[in-house]
Amino acid sequence: MSILEVKNLHVEVEDTEKKVRKEILKGVNLTIKTGEIHAIMGPNGTGKSTLSETIMGNPHYYVTQGNILIDGESILKMTVDERARKGLFLAMQYPAEIQGVTNVEFLRAAINARRPKDKPVPVTDFLNDLDQNLNLLDMSESMTERYLNQGFSGGEKKRNEILQMLMIKPKFGVLDEIDSGLDIDALKVVSRGINAMRSSSFGALMITHYQRLLNYVVPDVVHVMMDGRIVKDGTSELAKKLEDEGYAGLRDELGLHIKLTDED
Amino acid sequence: MKSDRYQELKHASQLHQEPDWLTAQRLNAFDLIGQLKLPHMQRFAYENWPLTKQRNLVWQDSKEQMLDKQSTANLIQIGETKVQRKFDPRLDKKGVIFADLFAVLKSRPELIKNYLMKQVIKYEENKLTAYHMAYMNCGYVLYLPSNCVINKPIEVDLVQDCTNKNAWIPHILIIAEKGSQVKIVQHLKTIGNEPNTANMVMEVVAKANSHIEISSLEELNKNTLFYFNRRANIAENAHVEWAIGLMNNCDTVGDLDSELIGEGSYANSKAIAITSGKQKVGFNNRVTNRGLHTTGLINQRGVLLDSSKLIFDGIGQIVHGAHGSNADQKNRVLMMSDEAKGDANPLLLIDENDVIAAHAASVGPVDKMQMYYLMSRGISYAKAQRLVIRGFLGAVIDAIPAKNVRQNMIDILERKLIREQNKQH
Ligand SMILES: Nc1ncnc2c1ncn2[C@@H]1O[C@H](COP(=O)(O)OP(=O)(O)OP(=O)(O)O)[C@@H](O)[C@H]1O
Numbered sequence: 001m002s003i004l005e006v007k008n009l010h011v012e013v014e015d016t017e018k019k020v021r022k023e024i025l026k027g028v029n030l031t032i033k034t035g036e037i038h039a040i041m042g043p044n045g046t047g048k049s050t051l052s053e054t055i056m057g058n059p060h061y062y063v064t065q066g067n068i069l070i071d072g073e074s075i076l077k078m079t080v081d082e083r084a085r086k087g088l089f090l091a092m093q094y095p096a097e098i099q100g101v102t103n104v105e106f107l108r109a110a111i112n113a114r115r116p117k118d119k120p121v122p123v124t125d126f127l128n129d130l131d132q133n134l135n136l137l138d139m140s141e142s143m144t145e146r147y148l149n150q151g152f153s154g155g156e157k158k159r160n161e162i163l164q165m166l167m168i169k170p171k172f173g174v175l176d177e178i179d180s181g182l183d184i185d186a187l188k189v190v191s192r193g194i195n196a197m198r199s200s201s202f203g204a205l206m207i208t209h210y211q212r213l214l215n216y217v218v219p220d221v222v223h224v225m226m227d228g229r230i231v232k233d234g235t236s237e238l239a240k241k242l243e244d245e246g247y248a249g250l251r252d253e254l255g256l257h258i259k260l261t262d263e264d
Numbered sequence: 265m266k267s268d269r270y271q272e273l274k275h276a277s278q279l280h281q282e283p284d285w286l287t288a289q290r291l292n293a294f295d296l297i298g299q300l301k302l303p304h305m306q307r308f309a310y311e312n313w314p315l316t317k318q319r320n321l322v323w324q325d326s327k328e329q330m331l332d333k334q335s336t337a338n339l340i341q342i343g344e345t346k347v348q349r350k351f352d353p354r355l356d357k358k359g360v361i362f363a364d365l366f367a368v369l370k371s372r373p374e375l376i377k378n379y380l381m382k383q384v385i386k387y388e389e390n391k392l393t394a395y396h397m398a399y400m401n402c403g404y405v406l407y408l409p410s411n412c413v414i415n416k417p418i419e420v421d422l423v424q425d426c427t428n429k430n431a432w433i434p435h436i437l438i439i440a441e442k443g444s445q446v447k448i449v450q451h452l453k454t455i456g457n458e459p460n461t462a463n464m465v466m467e468v469v470a471k472a473n474s475h476i477e478i479s480s481l482e483e484l485n486k487n488t489l490f491y492f493n494r495r496a497n498i499a500e501n502a503h504v505e506w507a508i509g510l511m512n513n514c515d516t517v518g519d520l521d522s523e524l525i526g527e528g529s530y531a532n533s534k535a536i537a538i539t540s541g542k543q544k545v546g547f548n549n550r551v552t553n554r555g556l557h558t559t560g561l562i563n564q565r566g567v568l569l570d571s572s573k574l575i576f577d578g579i580g581q582i583v584h585g586a587h588g589s590n591a592d593q594k595n596r597v598l599m600m601s602d603e604a605k606g607d608a609n610p611l612l613l614i615d616e617n618d619v620i621a622a623h624a625a626s627v628g629p630v631d632k633m634q635m636y637y638l639m640s641r642g643i644s645y646a647k648a649q650r651l652v653i654r655g656f657l658g659a660v661i662d663a664i665p666a667k668n669v670r671q672n673m674i675d676i677l678e679r680k681l682i683r684e685q686n687k688q689h
C-alpha cells in the first residue's frame with residue numbers, strides 16, 4: 001500500500017500582469033491511500049486545479065507552507081518527471097499538443113523512462129497492452145500513430161489521457177475534470193477506463209463539477225473545496241446533495257463567509 | 265590567349281564526349297566566374313570561402329564506395345557514379361524520363377540543351393552558378409509527360425564521395441509537363457573526410473496544373489563547403505511544395521526560390537536547419553508572387569547549438585501587377601546555447617496594395633507547457649527537450665512523404681541533440 005499525503009498546503013500563484021503573488025490554497029489537508037478513490041468538488045476558482053498542479057510540480061505554483069508526501073517522503077523538492085516516476089499521474093484539463101511525436105512513441109518513452117536504460121519494454125508486451133487498452137477505451141489503432149494530441153477533439157484528448165494512465169499504471173492518478181466536454185457515451189468509456197485501474201495498488205483523486213461521473217466511478221470519499229480549503233468530507237451522498245442544493249447552501253450551513261464567483 | 269584551366273576544361277568536356285554546345289556553354293560560364301559577384305546574403309559574410317577553388321572536371325569511379333546497407337532508393341549516385349536505378353518499367357513506357365544527367369544527355373540531348381541553366385536558373389546569374397555550369401559533374405533528370413501522375417514518392421540518394429579530393433557538383437533538372445504530379449524525396453550525404461566543395465543546382469519547371477512536392481534530407485560532412493541554388497518556375501495553377509531539411513554539418517550558403525509566374529499558382533516553401541559546432545549557415549528562402557491570385561507561403565524553423573550561426577531569411581515579394589495575391593511567412597529559431605547567433609528575418613517586399621501579406625518571426629526558448637506535459641509522464645528533461653524540439657520542427661518533418669526518410673531525419677536530429685546535451689551536462 002502507498003499513501004499520498006497533503007499536509008497544511010499553502011500555495012501562491014503569481015499574477016502575470018500585476019506581478020504580485022496571491023494565495024490560492026490556504027491550508028489543504030488530504031490523505032489518499034492506494035485502493036481508494038477520492039472526489040473533489042467545489043465552485044469555480046477555489047483552487048482545485050491549483051491543488052492538482054501543485055501535486056504534480058507545475059512550476060507556476062509556489063508552495064509557501066506545508067508538505068506533500070508519498071509514503072512519508074516529501075516530494076516538494078522533486079522535479080516533475082521524478083514525481084511522475086514516483087507514481088504520480090495528472091490527467092490535465094488542457095493536454096499539450098506535439099507535432100512530429102507520435103502517440104505511440106510518446107507512450108513508449110514514458111514507459112521506458114521508468115525502466116533501466118538497457119531494459120526497454122519488450123515490443124510485444126507493449127503492443128499487447130496497448131491493444132487491450134485501446135479496446136477498453138473504444139479507440140482505434142490509428143489514434144496511436146497520430147501526433148500527440150495534435151488535432152484531437154476535446155473528447156479524444158480526454159480518452160488519450162486515460163489511455164496514458166492505463167499504459168503507465170501510476171500509483172496515484174489525479175484527474176482534473178476528466179469528464180468535462182465528454183458526451184454521454186464517452187463519459188461511460190472514460191469511466192470504464194478509470195474503473196479498470198481500480199485495485200489495491202491504485203488510488204485516484206478526481207476533480208469534477210458533475211455528479212454524473214460519480215455514478216459511474218463511485219468514490220469512497222467526496223471532499224468539498226471552497227476558497228482554498230477542504231471544508232467538508234462525505235460519501236457520494238454528499239455529491240448528490242450538492243447537485244440538488246448548490247454550494248451556497250453548504251456554505252451557509254457551515255457558516256463560512258466566502259463569496260462564490262457567480263454570486264453578486 | 266586562353267588560360268591553362270580553360271584548355272583543361274575544354275579538353276575534359278571533349279574527352280567526356282559532350283556535345284559541342286555543352287562544351288561551349290561550360291567555357292562561356294568559365295569566363296564569367298572571375299567577372300561575376302557572389303550571390304547576395306544579408307548580414308552573412310562568406311566572401312573568403314573557397315567556393316570556386318577546385319577546378320578539375322573529372323569523373324571518378326566510386327563504385328567501390330557502394331554502401332553495404334541496401335538503400336531502397338530509386339536512384340543512387342555516389343560521387344559521379346550511378347550505382348543503382350530501380351524504376352517501374354511501366355513509367356519508362358509512358359515516357360517518363362528518370363536517369364543520370366549524362367545518360368539523358370546522350371538519350372535526349374535536346375531536352376537538356378533546352379533547359380540546362382537557360383530558363384529557370386541562368387548560369388550567368390552569379391559567380392557560383394557560373395562555376396556550377398563550368399564544372400558540373402553529376403546529377404539527374406526527371407521528366408514527366410503531360411498528365412502523368414506518379415503516386416509513389418521517387419527516392420534519390422546523392423552521396424558526395426569525399427574519399428578523394430574532388431568537387432561535387434550535382435545538377436538536378438525536374439520538368440513536369442501540364443497536369444502531371446510527382447513527389448520526390450532526396451537524401452544527400454557524404455562518405456569520407458576530404459575537404460571538398462559541393463555546389464548543387466536544382467531547376468524545377470512546373471507547367472500548368474502540375475503538382476510537385478520535393479523534400480530533401482541533407483547531412484553533408486563537416487569538411488564540405490556547400491552552396492546550393494534551387495528554384496522552381498511555377499505556371500498557371502501549378503503547385504510546388506518544398507520541405508528541405510538542412511541537417512548538414514558543413515558551412516553552407518544557399519538560395520531556395522519559388523517563382524509564382526502563372527495565374528493561380530501556389531508555392532509552400534518549408535525549411536528547417538540545425539546548426540552545431542562552429543558551423544555557419546546562410547540561407548534565403550524566397551517566394552516571388554508575379555502572377556495574379558498567386559499564393560506563396562514560407563515556413564522556416566531553425567535550431568542552433570554550440571557557437572553556430574544561422575541566418576535564415578524569408579523573402580516574400582509581391583511584384584507589381586500580382587493582384588489578389590497572398591503571401592505569408594513564419595520564421596522561428598530556437599537558440600539552444602548562449603554562444604549561438606541566429607536570425608530568422610521575414611522580409612516582405614510589396615509593390616501591390618490589394619494583396620494579403622503577413623509575417624511572423626520569433627526567437628525563443630523551448631515551449632514550457634509542452635515540456636511540463638511530457639515530464640509529467642516521467643520523461644526526463646533531456647528527452648522531453650528533444651521531443652519538444654522535434655515538435656518545433658514537426659511541420660517540415662511531416663511534409664516528407666517517405667516514412668523511412670522521416671525516421672532518418674528524426675534519428676539525425678536525436679543524435680545531434682544528444683551530443684549537444686551531453687556537452688552541457
Ligand atoms: N497560473 C496562474 N496564474 C494566475 N492565476 C492563477 C493561475 N492558476 C490559477 N490561478 C488563479 O487561482 C484561482 C484558482 O484557480 P484554479 O484553476 O485552481 O480553480 P479551480 O478550482 O480549478 O476552478 P475551475 O472549477 O474553474 O476549474 C483562480 O482565481 C485562478 O484565476
Ligand SMILES: [Mg+2]
Pocket residue numbers: 048049050093176
Ligand atoms: Mg480547474
